[in-house]
Amino acid sequence: MPKVDEKVYLLLDAGGTLVFPDxxxxxxxxxxxxxxxxxxxxxxxxxxxxxxxxxxxxxxxxxxxxxxxxxxxxxxxxxxxxxxxxxxxxxxxxxxxxxxxLTRNIWTFTGNWVVPALKELAAAGYRMSVVSNSDGRVEAVLKNAGLRDFFDLVIDSAVEGFAKPDPRLFRRALSRLGLAPTQALYVGDFYHIDVLGANRAQVAALQLDGEGLAEAEGWPGRRVPNLSALPGLLAESGLDLDDPSWHPFPPDPPEAIL
Missing domain, CATH: 1.10.150 (DNA polymerase; domain 1)
Known part of the structure; x- marks a missing residue:
């Protein structure tokens, strides 16, 4: 698996990661x-x-x-x-x-740390896409929030026909981007949706845990408070996404992928 200084590709959740309820x-x-x-x-x-x-x-x-x-x-x-x-x-x-x-998706609020973090990641050379459980409107939400231009692709569960933690949503993103699972890191806020789904697709995952509640549960895995901590984490020397801490859930067996 590539080390982070080889510029792993970043796949980001939307709700709870980039945008929040209004x-x-x-x-x-x-x-x-x-x-x-x-x-x-x-x-x-x-x-x-x-x-x-x-x-x-x-x-x-x-x-x-x-x-x-x-x-x-x-x-x-x-x-x-x-x-x-x-x-x-x-x-x-x-x-x-x-x-x-009915007339507008209300997940339109973005924290004041989100754009600076995305700018820092982009300036460091990281490419990014979004993989989201949404209602078909997440791309418009990101555009209205001024975030869409940071991302190559936006994968919306309502458009694709399956939702996280179904690993097919991650595999769809990897296929469209021409990536192997080992070339990506997924970042999201739900342990039993984001981390589980990414790991099932053999993708390393990082959970956002703003109040330290997942940590307090004793759930295994890697986590940071919010997106603002991601550039610093990726800059750590020798960070290896092959470490089991990035994969607390097992991948799906090969026969499940067929």
């Missing part, structure tokens, strides 16, 4: 319904805890437990619960979110 819009809805205005920082922290709660559920599902959920609305509901929005107000907010989402 926190100012959620703050407006909370204020409209409850009279309280949560800060963007408060909502972002609640979002990180909400996504981790979903990640835990996904792990239980992998172990065979029946845990029905709607990923986006689980996250929104848990995020609002964590900032102490009353249950009846949460449901009213989610009805408004559902209506708005």
């Amino acid at each position: 926190f100012p819009f959620f703050a407006h809805l909370v204020n409209e319904i409850t009279g309280r205005i949560p800060s963007v920082a408060e909502l972002h922290r609640a979002f990180l805890h909400a996504t981790h709660s979903l990640d835990v559920l996904l792990g239980r599902a992998l172990a065979g437990e029946p845990v029905p959920y709607d990923a986006d609305y689980f996250i929104y509901r848990e995020m609002l619960r964590r900032i102490t929005v009353p249950p009846e107000a949460i449901e009213q907010i989610l009805r408004e979110v559902e209506e708005i989402n």
Whole structure:
């Protein structure tokens, strides 16, 4: 497997990595319904805890437990619960979110660390593409956020017909880019979606763990708080993506690839 100084190709998740729910819009809805205005920082922290709660559920599902959920609305509901929005107000907010989402994807917020990190990676010579579970609109979301030009390709699960952790989504990206799995590193925020799916496709993976919650679970693997730490990590001397810490999940057996 190539060392990072050979410029491994970077495959990035979108939601929770590059873009986030429209926190100012959620703050407006909370204020409209409850009279309280949560800060963007408060909502972002609640979002990180909400996504981790979903990640835990996904792990239980992998172990065979029946845990029905709607990923986006689980996250929104848990995020609002964590900032102490009353249950009846949460449901009213989610009805408004559902209506708005018919006309625009609401994952439109980007942290102030995202563009500087992408610029630093591009300046260092790293090429990048996006592999995202989305609704067919992620390319437009990235374009509207001013991020699309950083990426060679944008792979959207709704367009391709399968979603992470299905390794076919990663293999589709690798095929279009002319890459072997050993030439790429995937970066995303979900252990049981992003890391699992990438590893199943034989791709090294790095998890974003902004609150250290995955680390506290004792889940194996490599992680950093957010995208701003990626350039520094890649600059480390002797960093070898063949190390098992980048592959906490086994690859799919050869017969599963056929």
